[in-house]
Amino acid sequence: MKQLEADVVVVAAGVAGLAAAIAAAEKGVKVIAFEKAATTGGTGNMGMGLLAVESRLQRLKQIALTREEAFEIFMEYTHWRVDARLVKAYIDKSADTIDWLEAMGVEFFEPFAYFPGANFTWHIVKPSSGRKEAEVAAFMMKIMTDRAKELGVQFLLQTPAKKILKEGGRIVGVIAEDKSGEAIQAKAKAVIIATGGFGNNPDMIKKYTGYEWGRDLFSFRIPGLAGDGIQMAWEAGAGATEMNMEIIYGLPEGDPLGALNTAFRQPTLLVNLLGERFMNEGIIGNTTFTGNAIARQKNRCAFNIFDEATKKYFEEIGFDSLSVVFPFTKIDDFDAELKQALAQGYEHIFVADSLAELADKTGINPDALQKTVDEYNKACETGRDEIFNKKPRYLRSVKKPKFYAGRLFPGGYGTLGGIKINYKTEVLTKEYTVIPGLYAAGTDACAIYGDSYVFVLPGNTMGFAVNSGRIAGENAAEYVKTIAK
Numbered sequence: 024m025k026q027l028e029a030d031v032v033v034v035a036a037g038v039a040g041l042a043a044a045i046a047a048a049e050k051g052v053k054v055i056a057f058e059k060a061a062t063t064g065g066t067g068n069m070g071m072g073l074l075a076v077e078s079r080l081q082r083l084k085q086i087a088l089t090r091e092e093a094f095e096i097f098m099e100y101t102h103w104r105v106d107a108r109l110v111k112a113y114i115d116k117s118a119d120t121i122d123w124l125e126a127m128g129v130e131f132f133e134p135f136a137y138f139p140g141a142n143f144t145w146h147i148v149k150p151s152s153g154r155k156e157a158e159v160a161a162f163m164m165k166i167m168t169d170r171a172k173e174l175g176v177q178f179l180l181q182t183p184a185k186k187i188l189k190e191g192g193r194i195v196g197v198i199a200e201d202k203s204g205e206a207i208q209a210k211a212k213a214v215i216i217a218t219g220g221f222g223n224n225p226d227m228i229k230k231y232t233g234y235e236w237g238r239d240l241f242s243f244r245i246p247g248l249a250g251d252g253i254q255m256a257w258e259a260g261a262g263a264t265e266m267n268m269e270i271i272y273g274l275p276e277g278d279p280l281g282a283l284n285t286a287f288r289q290p291t292l293l294v295n296l297l298g299e300r301f302m303n304e305g306i307i308g309n310t311t312f313t314g315n316a317i318a319r320q321k322n323r324c325a326f327n328i329f330d331e332a333t334k335k336y337f338e339e340i341g342f343d344s345l346s347v348v349f350p351f352t353k354i355d356d357f358d359a360e361l362k363q364a365l366a367q368g369y370e371h372i373f374v375a376d377s378l379a380e381l382a383d384k385t386g387i388n389p390d391a392l393q394k395t396v397d398e399y400n401k402a403c404e405t406g407r408d409e410i411f412n413k414k415p416r417y418l419r420s421v422k423k424p425k426f427y428a429g430r431l432f433p434g435g436y437g438t439l440g441g442i443k444i445n446y447k448t449e450v451l452t453k454e455y456t457v458i459p460g461l462y463a464a465g466t467d468a469c470a471i472y473g474d475s476y477v478f479v480l481p482g483n484t485m486g487f488a489v490n491s492g493r494i495a496g497e498n499a500a501e502y503v504k505t506i507a508k
């Protein structure tokens with residue numbers, strides 16, 4: 024078996040792993056990072072930006088949110104059912120982390136809010152093109168990788184860690200396997216786990232969250248995210264946390280549909296299979312709340328319905344609900360995009376000449392649908408939604424064919440939680456005792472949201488990944504120095 028030696032081994036080089044590796048190496052210890060994929064960056068390569076509070080960029084924009092306020096929002100949102108010290112440590116570090124990233128060469132746009140009413144905490148990475156678009160955080164991943172290499176971090180790509188080694192209660196290294204199948208033993212005084220959760224493991228998703236991928240959940244499945252780090256940590260004695268999906272919603276695999284997808288993310292009429300409304304469609308931009316609401320309907324699905332007049336409004340005037348992630352303000356030719364999607368066999372958009380036909384095609388209860396549409400059209404006429412108090416500007420009647428419906432399901436960025444840590448990111452047993460030398464960061468240990476992603480403070484998961492990774496790297500390096508004395 025090949026032998027390697029380091030002070031700190033980082034298991035994975037995604038967002039949290041890179042932050043951990045840099046932070047540890049900056050403290051002068053020797054770091055090896057094992058990464059399963061052929062590239063570094065993990066899911067971070069698909070994201071846009073991270074949370075910070077009281078950053079330099081927020082000061083420049085006169086965004087007045089303080090750390091104390093953000094902490095309060097966080098804890099009230101989660102009903103204090105999460106580790107307050109960990110939340111505090113993360114929020115308190117977040118502004119300094121923006122400075123830290125900028126010093127490496129990462130640039131940011133001004134901070135954004137994901138949806139109306141959210142806080143302006145989302146620091147979107149500015150790529151060299153200057154274009155604000157999906158996946159720009161890949162630039163940050165590249166810069167972080169370069170910085171780690173400059174500090175002497177050794178990356179072993181396509182070399183997943185398989186087991187954590189423990190002797191006399193202390194962590195002493197890992198076993199990994201290179202792409203030829205050869206085992207590697209890497210001795211280390213500390214190990215940091217950051218393997219990004221189990222978003223590509225439908226069995227674990229079913230077992231720990233209850234969702235059945237492909238039936239009532241269509242979350243992102245990032246190759247390689249199989250729950251390895253969580254399993255390895257549990258085997259090494261780590262306690263388990265609550266585990267959830269980072270729920271959002273959408274048309275299954277709707278992203279390639281472009282502007283057509285955005286047409287079915289508008290605050291138009293939303294009904295369930297019973298033909299009833301179930302939420303104020305005006306808040307559809309809060310994708311976590313919408314995903315939650317859809318998840319509690321029959322078959323965990325819902326239908327976004329509009330008529331020909333609204334379709335024309337989307338073409339001529341534009342969309343009511345705009346998003347940084349889906350950068351379409353209108354749809355130029357709805358029929359052409361629809362024809363293309365249907366020709367490709369897309370099964371989640373329906374067109375009908377009558378409401379009865381729409382009910383027949385979608386499986387929505389026909390009588391209830393007619394009743395709901397009648398009630399809803401009355402609300403559109405009077406400007407008063409008696410059921411959910413939806414804002415009048417979003418009340419668009421459903422009157423004249425054709426009628427269109429998009430079938431929405433819960434989606435998700437990935438999973439949340441698994442490994443029990445404290446606010447220093449030290450891994451704890453189920454008895455709350457520290458496992459000396461073992462740390463965890465990012466999604467594997469992200470159990471700070473309770474039952475729902477704290478999207479009111481956007482950029483939260485990447486923010487937690489970078490900041491918890493940084494905290495883990497710093498503490499692991501200090502620990503290594505302490506035990507060397």
Ligand SMILES: Cc1cc2nc3c(=O)[nH]c(=O)nc-3n(C[C@H](O)[C@H](O)[C@H](O)COP(=O)(O)OP(=O)(O)OC[C@H]3O[C@@H](n4cnc5c(N)ncnc54)[C@H](O)[C@@H]3O)c2cc1C
Binds near residue numbers: 035060066073251
């Ligand atoms: C489309 C999309 C957009 C997103 N946008 C945002 C955003 O704008 N803001 C935000 O806050 N969040 C966003 N997120 C979520 C965010 O990207 C993740 O929360 C973040 O990347 C988690 O970091 P992590 O280090 O825990 O995991 P990851 O970044 O996923 O890294 C995990 C790494 O572990 C590796 N790995 C797995 N098993 C092993 C093993 N056994 N050995 C070695 N390596 C292993 C994987 O290959 C991967 O590289 C987005 C997610 C998606 C899917």
